[in-house]
Amino acid sequence: MRPLVEILQTPGGERALRLHGELALDDASRLRRDLAAALADGPVAVLDLEGVDRMEGAAASVLADALCASGAPPRVEGAAADVASIVDLYWRDCSPEAQAPRRRSGFLSEVGEALLETVGTLRNMLAFIGQLFGALLAGLRRPASIEWGAVGRQVERHGADGLPIVCVIGSLMGLITAFQAAIQLRKFGADAFVADLVSLSLTRELAPLMTAIVVAGRSGAAIAAEIGTMKVSEEVDALRTLGICPHRFLVFPRIFALLLVLPLLTLAGDLVGIVSGALVATSTLEIGMRNFLISTQEALVPADILGGLLKASVFGVFIAGIACERGLAARGGAEGVGRSTTSAVVSMLFWLVLLDALFAVFFNVWGIY
Amino acid sequence: MALIESRDLTIGYTKPLMEHLDFQVERGDVFLVLGGSGTGKSTMLRTMIGLQPPLGGSIELEGVGDPAELDGKRPRFGVSFQAGALFGSMTIAQNVALPLEQWTDLDDSTIQGIVAGKLRLVGLEPAANRLPSELSGGMLKRAGIARALALENDLLFLDEPSAGLDPVTASELDDLLLTLNQALGLTLVVVTHELESIYRIGTRCILLDRDTRGIIAEGDPRVLRDESADPRVRAFFHRESVAKEVTA
Numbered sequence: 001m002r003p004l005v006e007i008l009q010t011p012g013g014e015r016a017l018r019l020h021g022e023l024a025l026d027d028a029s030r031l032r033r034d035l036a037a038a039l040a041d042g043p044v045a046v047l048d049l050e051g052v053d054r055m056e057g058a059a060a061s062v063l064a065d066a067l068c069a070s071g072a073p074p075r076v077e078g079a080a081a082d083v084a085s086i087v088d089l090y091w092r093d094c095s096p097e098a099q100a101p102r103r104r105s106g107f108l109s110e111v112g113e114a115l116l117e118t119v120g121t122l123r124n125m126l127a128f129i130g131q132l133f134g135a136l137l138a139g140l141r142r143p144a145s146i147e148w149g150a151v152g153r154q155v156e157r158h159g160a161d162g163l164p165i166v167c168v169i170g171s172l173m174g175l176i177t178a179f180q181a182a183i184q185l186r187k188f189g190a191d192a193f194v195a196d197l198v199s200l201s202l203t204r205e206l207a208p209l210m211t212a213i214v215v216a217g218r219s220g221a222a223i224a225a226e227i228g229t230m231k232v233s234e235e236v237d238a239l240r241t242l243g244i245c246p247h248r249f250l251v252f253p254r255i256f257a258l259l260l261v262l263p264l265l266t267l268a269g270d271l272v273g274i275v276s277g278a279l280v281a282t283s284t285l286e287i288g289m290r291n292f293l294i295s296t297q298e299a300l301v302p303a304d305i306l307g308g309l310l311k312a313s314v315f316g317v318f319i320a321g322i323a324c325e326r327g328l329a330a331r332g333g334a335e336g337v338g339r340s341t342t343s344a345v346v347s348m349l350f351w352l353v354l355l356d357a358l359f360a361v362f363f364n365v366w367g368i369y
Numbered sequence: 370m371a372l373i374e375s376r377d378l379t380i381g382y383t384k385p386l387m388e389h390l391d392f393q394v395e396r397g398d399v400f401l402v403l404g405g406s407g408t409g410k411s412t413m414l415r416t417m418i419g420l421q422p423p424l425g426g427s428i429e430l431e432g433v434g435d436p437a438e439l440d441g442k443r444p445r446f447g448v449s450f451q452a453g454a455l456f457g458s459m460t461i462a463q464n465v466a467l468p469l470e471q472w473t474d475l476d477d478s479t480i481q482g483i484v485a486g487k488l489r490l491v492g493l494e495p496a497a498n499r500l501p502s503e504l505s506g507g508m509l510k511r512a513g514i515a516r517a518l519a520l521e522n523d524l525l526f527l528d529e530p531s532a533g534l535d536p537v538t539a540s541e542l543d544d545l546l547l548t549l550n551q552a553l554g555l556t557l558v559v560v561t562h563e564l565e566s567i568y569r570i571g572t573r574c575i576l577l578d579r580d581t582r583g584i585i586a587e588g589d590p591r592v593l594r595d596e597s598a599d600p601r602v603r604a605f606f607h608r609e610s611v612a613k614e615v616t617a
Contacts, residue, residue: 145471230456237420238454242468242516243444 005034007044016046017067017074023052023059031059035066043071049087050078060090121329128325135247147249154257158219159264165218166211166265167272173206174198174273178280191285195295198277200304204369207269208262208308209356212315215262216348220323223254224344227327228337236328246328255320262316263309270305303368311359315352322347370432372396372524372556373417379425380409380416387413388582390426392575394558396523399550399570401590402560403605404577410560411451411528413577417558418448418526430524443472446524447517451532453509455501461512462488462497468519487515491545507538511545518549525549527559531566543569564608568594576605 004027008016017038023031047067049055055063064087067073076087105113139146181197227250230236239246278292287295326344330336363369371393378390386409394400404410415421417428430445455464465484469475475483488494491511501509510530517525530546531539543566549555550570561567567574567590574593576586578601586593586602594606603609 233452234450234454235456237415238448238450238456238513238516240420241418241444241446241448242471243442244467244471 003034004031005038007038007041008048010046014045015042016048016077017044018048018051019063020051022054023063024054024056025058028058028062032062032066035063039066039070043067044074047074047076048078049076049080049083052079052083055083055086057086057090060086063087064090124329125325128321128328132247132251132321135245135252138245139248139252145245145248147253150249150253151256151260154253155261158215158222158257159261162215162218162261162265163268166214166269169210169214170202170207170269170272171276173210173269174202174276175280177201177206177273178277179284182281182285186285191287192291192295194281194285194287195278195292196299198281199274199296199300202273202277203270203300203304203308205308205356205360207273208266208312208315209352211266211269211312212262212319212352213349215258215265215316216319216345216352219258220319220348221341221345223320223323224327224330224341225337227324228330228340231328231330232333232336251320251324251328254324255317258316258320259313260316262312262319266309266312267305270308307359307363307368311356314355314359318351318355319348322351372398373400373428373430373558374432375417375426375428377426378416378423378428380412380421381424382412382421385424385582387577387584388425390575390584392584392587394556395573396556397550397554399546399557399559399572401567401571401574402558402577403562403567403574403590405562405579405605408577408579410562410577414526414528414558414560418446444468444520444522446522446526447514447520449510449513449517449525449527449530451510451528452506453501453504453513455509455512455516457501460498460500461493461504461515464501464512465516465519468516472520483519484515487518488512490518491515492541507534507542510534510542514545514549523554524556524558527557527561529561529563530559531561531563536565539563539566540569546570564606576602 002020004020004023006018006020008018010016017035044067068091073091076084079087177198178194181194182191185191185193185197227236230250236246236250239249274296278289278296281287281292282289323344326340326347330340332339360369373394375390375392379385379388380390381387390413402410402413412421416423455461456467459467462481462484465487466480469480469483473480485494485497488497491514493508493511493515496504496508496512501512504512514525514527514530527546531542534542546557546559547570550557557570559566559570571590573588574586574590575584576593577583578585585599586597590606593602597603597606
């Protein structure tokens with residue numbers, strides 16, 4: 001195949017680059033390789049385009065890129081009018097600034113940037129907590145300034161609408177726990193304790209934690225995305241210019257809603273899970289429904305249920321707080337909202353597990369469980 | 370006393386975009402903040418309305434304090450954002466009613482009457498019960514202006530009010546702004562780079578320049594267009610490109 005490019009000497013002794021044929025989009029890769037080989041020995045003073053019948057933009061881009069990178073652009077000779085105009089068009093920004101490659105960051109600078117970002121996130125979270133308390137104090141002085149009407153809407157959205165999925169998850173938790181307990185306890189002839197295990201594990205741990213995880217994935221992500229979208233579309237700025245505090249208008253209704261909703265959903269999860277466990281126990285073990293319920297009643301004390309509900313309330317506050325904080329920190333359009341939402345869900349899951357572990361330690365130390 | 374007075378103002382985020390800006394906005398002006406893309410016009414607006422703290426200097430509204438005291442205080446001015454920034458879960462009427470519900474003790478029927486009047490003023494009364502997602506770009510901007518007018522403030526900031534609109538809609542919006550200024554006596558501070566709007570509505574302007582990080586021209590835009598000898602000012606007002614020399 002005839003090369004697209006060749007190096008010649010002009011009668012004046014200058015180094016010249018001559019191109020041939022029709023240079024189309026499909027020839028761009030070949031042209032780039034041929035130019036790299038031809039210019040490896042140094043820049044050229046003349047670009048001879050007499051043999052070029054037609055040149056498409058892609059070929060002109062590749063040509064401009066190679067020649068600009070090799071030094072001062074050469075003098076163009078012999079080009080037909082249409083070829084000259086397209087070369088001229090693509091060489092407009094043939095300057096060192098335009099050609100400078102984007103600096104790739106090294107490992108250390110990436111670590112440094114990640115560290116700075118983490119410090120910035122922590123600083124923003126602390127600032128958010130401070131602003132939240134400031135707004136809460138101001139709200140307590142003037143309760144009408146809090147958007148109480150929105151609390152009901154948020155309760156409906158995150159509570160009533162989320163009830164079916166919480167019940168499904170709760171019943172599956174009860175079913176799984178009862179099956180696992182039945183298999184293990186049967187080995188020791190301790191079938192009668194299935195009710196104790198199901199009811200205690202559900203009320204103390206599984207129902208609050210699983211409900212919180214479901215709410216974090218369903219409602220927390222929705223809150224972060226909603227507030228993030230409001231932030232990038234200047235709606236939060238608009239609120240501030242109307243003299244309305246975003247914390248009192250957007251954040252408090254969501255925090256109050258999840259503070260109320262999480263314990264109620266957890267209670268629903270407790271009930272559905274225990275009923276589901278009872279159905280499994282009565283169908284696979286020789287325990288009657290009445291005996292199961294009596295055992296459950298004897299095993300549970302109010303502290304088991306109330307402790308779970310207290311945990312759920314705290315989980316609710318954290319889910320709403322983290323979702324709102326991440327949403328308000330969103331910037332940079334749709335991609336920024338996506339990043340904030342992902343970050344919110346990851347943070348929520350981490351905090352839920354950490355808080356659950358802290359509750360387990362404190363309840364044990366205080367002798368509640 | 371000037372309505373807005375900027376002294377040695379430096380604006381930006383971490384690094385300054387514009388430095389040592391001194392200007393005044395007089396009551397009744399249609400004051401334009403002009404400049405090419407990326408010069409910092411929107412940052413200037415955000416600083417003027419208190420959303421972005423200045424990096425240096427000061428900006429005062431009616432000689433009192435700092436307009437940055439936003440949250441929890443009745444606003445002293447209205448702001449119309451570029452894309453309206455209306456709350457998506459509320460109807461247009463609810464959006465306009467929001468500041469009235471927050472800052473007045475008016476009963477619901479009075480608020481509804483005021484909202485209907487504001488929407489009539491901007492030509493949006495038939496769309497009162499529609500959601501923002503059901504409106505066109507021009508209607509969103511007009512709804513944003515109606516909300517900004519709700520509290521009867523006599524100072525209105527507008528961020529690129531006619532950007533992205535077709536010529537007829539942009540012209541209608543300019544008519545509305547002229548009405549607000551001439552019939553209602555509102556002072557308007559407008560960030561824009563739409564030349565037709567600039568000549569039609571502007572009474573005074575400042576032209577920002579990215580290279581010098583400052584104001585390169587100040588005055589009546591029509592006078593600057595016709596009389597300025599500064600090539601950068603002429604380039605802006607006569608839509609001339611400052612083309613780089615072709616090296617080929």
